[in-house]
Amino acid sequence: MAPSPAADPRVLAHVDMDAYYVEVELLTQPELRGRKIIVAADSGRSVVLSASYEARVDGVRSAMPLSRARQASPHAIVLPPHMERYREISRQIMAYFDTITDAVEQLSVDEAFLDLTGSRRRLGGPEQIGQKIRREIREQFGLPATVGIADRKFIAKIASTRAKPDGLLLVPPHRRLEFLHTLPVTAMWGVGAKTAQSLEAFGITTVLQLAQTPEPALRRRFGVTGTALHRLAWGEDARAVQPHRIEKSIGAEETFAQDVADDAVLRAELLRLSHRVAARLRESGVSAQGLSLKLRYSDFETLTRSATLTHPTHSALAIYAKMLALLEKLGERSQSVRLIGIRAERLVDDAGGLQLSFDRTETNWVDAESALDAVAKKFPHVQTAPASLLRARREDPGLGDS
Known part of the structure; x- marks a missing residue:
């Protein structure tokens, strides 16, 4: 028997930016609008990060290998990603959401749930607020956004998917089951x-x-x-919007242009990835209680190894040391490495976490890394990295961020 619909005053919105990476690139290259566009690192081993709707008509999808995407859409233009720019605009958009409601649950750089229940008296009805959000995102950021509104989180998300691109779909409570x-x-x-x-x-x-x-x-x-x-x-979903959600994990990985057998190259890449992950941990105000190493061999066999830390950390030095230990435990490798990655897991809020390390060396390194964070934020075009990595880049111009 179907549950009887209960009165529910909640108004929840799912806001999803349309082809976000592509649209951000079009802000500086508007002459490409209407063309088939793929955002991906331009190498044979990269994957599609985003595709314009024109390219999607050809079957191009996110996470598809770029080589296959080129076959599906041979006339598509491939643009390199600018991840920091995507993150910065995302931060501005999330700050805008905070002016609509104090209950914002960010899911990724380009989507979020908003609880609009308490905003109706100030901003109007659900559809009026949804149109306001779409209009003001377009006016302030030059980007399209799709909004789904319902009294259930999962229905709001389905609604935004059905309304894409650049649309709005409201599913009122009395039509919930009819829609589903x-x-x-x-x-x-x-x-x-x-x-x-x-x-x-x-x-x-x-x-x-x-x-x-x-x-x-x-x-x-x-x-x-x-x-x-x-x-x-049957439309049962009591989950509320969870503001200030802490990410479950933070990771970074690199797919090499050519398979790598040299331990020195792998160690250098681990050091670079350790600094990337540590910087993101500090930016998010969290520390990791667990770490995992990922290796993908030339035949695509993938191994992961995990470790639990004695105390939570956001230190690149501590992360790198643990990654080296995990790499060494794998022993002699029978194949070259195609991809290597690091993931920080079981994250805890720095404000509530206990830092139990008595190692002054680690503390000094965290202070130094935090100083580099401040330099990078103030001077985004200045390259900051350990000296060994800077030397490696000078010696090998092809070594860079993925």
Whole structure:
């Protein structure tokens, strides 16, 4: 039996910037508007970070290998990414969201949930606020944004997906189930390709079919996932917008232009990635309790190794030391390395975390790294890095950020 719709005054919006990286690039290259554009590092091993809607018509998608994207859309223009610019504009957009509501949950650089419940008296009805957000983002930043509005988080996100590009879709509470039950099951949050295949094998291809399938049957077949999907199919989602969400992990990785067998090159790359990850940890005001090393070999076999730290850290020195230890534990490698990466995990807020290290050396390094952060922020065009990395770049002009 379907749950009876309960009165719910919540008004939640999901704001998603359209083809964000592409649109930011078009701010400085407007003559390219309307062209097929791919944002990716211009190398045979990179992947698509973003694609214009014109390129998407050819089948180009984010995370697709650039080599395959070029085959799908041979006339597309490939633009190199400018990650710091994307992050800076994202910070400005999130600050703008704070003028709309004090309940903003940032999901990534280009999307966020906003709880508009308390903003209605000041700013008007849900649709009026949604149009205001789209208009002011366009006026202030020159960028398009799509807004989905509903009384449930996952429905607001589905609504923004259905309204793309540059649109707005409001799903009022009394039309919640009507909206959901017209959708394919692949539109549901948490239903990826494998889950969709499993559901299809069970005879379920639409949200309506999912809702009409008895929950015990779904639970027997799919476990807790079946129960969760059944509840979502009936519009049950009590999750609130969570302001100031701490990232679950922060990482960085490098895909080499040529496979690498030299330990010295791998150690140098680990040092560079350690500084990138540490700087992002400090920028986010968090420290890592765990770290993981990722290696992908020339035959695409991928290994990960993890370690727990004795105390949380945002020190590049501490991260690098642990990465070297994990690399050494792997022993002699039978293949060259195609990709290497670092991920900081189990993050804790620096304001509430205990720094239990008594190592003065690490403290000195953190002070020095923080000073470099300040220099980089004030002078973004000045290159700051350990001397060994600066020497490596001078000796090898092809070595740079991914």
